[in-house]
Amino acid sequence: MDRKLFRSYMLLIVFAVVLVLAVIRFDMLLQGANVLLGLLKPFFIGFAIAFVLNIPYMAIRNNLDRYNTRMPKLNKPLAIAGAYLLCFGIVGGVIAIVIPELVQSVNQLISNSETYKQNFQNALVWLSGFDVSPLAGLDWDQLFSSLERELQLLLEQTVDLLRVLFPQIYDKASGFIHGIVNVFVGLVVSVYLINGKETLCRQAKRLVYAFLPKQLAEECIDVSGLMNQCFSNFISGQLMEACILGLMCFAGMNIFGFEYAFLISLMIGVTAIVPIVGAFIGTVPAVFLLFLVEPMQAVWFLVFILVLQQLEGHVIYPKVVGESVGLPALWVLLGIMAGGGLGGVPGMLLGVPLFTVGYKLLSRTIQRRLDVKKISV
Secondary structure: OOHHHHHHHHHHHHHHHHHHHHHHOHHHHHHHHHHHHHHHHHHHHHHHHHHHHHHHHHHHHHHHHHHOOOOHHHHHHHHHHHHHHHHHHHHHHHHHHHHHHHHHHHHHHHHOHHHHHHHHHHHHHHHHOOOOHHHHOOOHHHHHHHHHHHHHHHHHHHHHHHHHOHHHHHHHHHHHHHHHHHHHHHHHHHHHHHHOHHHHHHHHHHHHHHHOOHHHHHHHHHHHHHHHHHHHHHHHHHHHHHHHHHHHHHHHHHHHOOOOHHHHHHHHHHHOOOOOOHHHHHHHHHHHHHHHHOHHHHHHHHHHHHHHHHHHHHHHHHHHHHHHHOOOHHHHHHHHHHHHHHHHHHHHHHHHHHHHHHHHHHHHHHHHHHHHOOOOO
């Protein structure tokens, strides 16, 4: 028998056996895949960190290559150090600002608890002024006394429940510590990825060209470069949009005299990293804080944030993020809606850059076909 034909038969038999085993023992295969993904989680975290930090790294590296021509070998390590110092500086600065502000806010909540209780009572009395039959005959003093007893009973039940759930809490705490370790290992991995990305890219190209036809390999490399560009531009645009929304919220809250302007604006800005719905996520604790200060202030803030969110979702976001990725505003909204419908919050984050890649590939294909037909539209 011909050796080449024999090899083809053997590969076919091996493939059939592996396929049958995979179907029969699919549960074991799935369990093995979960174990493998768990082991590779630090690498995925490191890849995500390296991908994000590659943006400031390239900006710093380009400037160093332009101005530091005497010692060019230092440009790369200096750019890596600068990118990580910038990242740690931003995170540390946010923590240094948020923690004292949060402590002050909590102390203010505790010290003004009686005032907030009175405001809550006044709000209920104000509501009872309306013709709402269930509220008409309520005894508010008895209601609050009953509420305090229920809270005390709830606290005792919570303590008993914590005793029962201590093993589960220990497991969750262990998982949290394991997550911190994964993030730390991911940071180390990200340093190696950024430092050796040129070598890794060259090795990936060699691998693609070695196992794929030349034309297909070139198309794969071209699509990979397009995806890298689209995702990098999307991250930059998303961070810029979150900063713009946070600053607009801070300015508006100061103009209208809302309490906790900085803390709430920071929450709105951070949660706005999630497209469209992120600001609504930050709105929930903000409304609760302002409701404790003054119920009507919470109502007016809700109106303010709804108007701001409409402005951000239909004007600022498509403009800023759409221009950064080169995608029309309508396609940006479609990417967010389709991604959110298919994959929730992760789908929203991935929808816009994936739509951008598809849009540009489709535009290239259309233009190539029109050029072949010698049609200009």
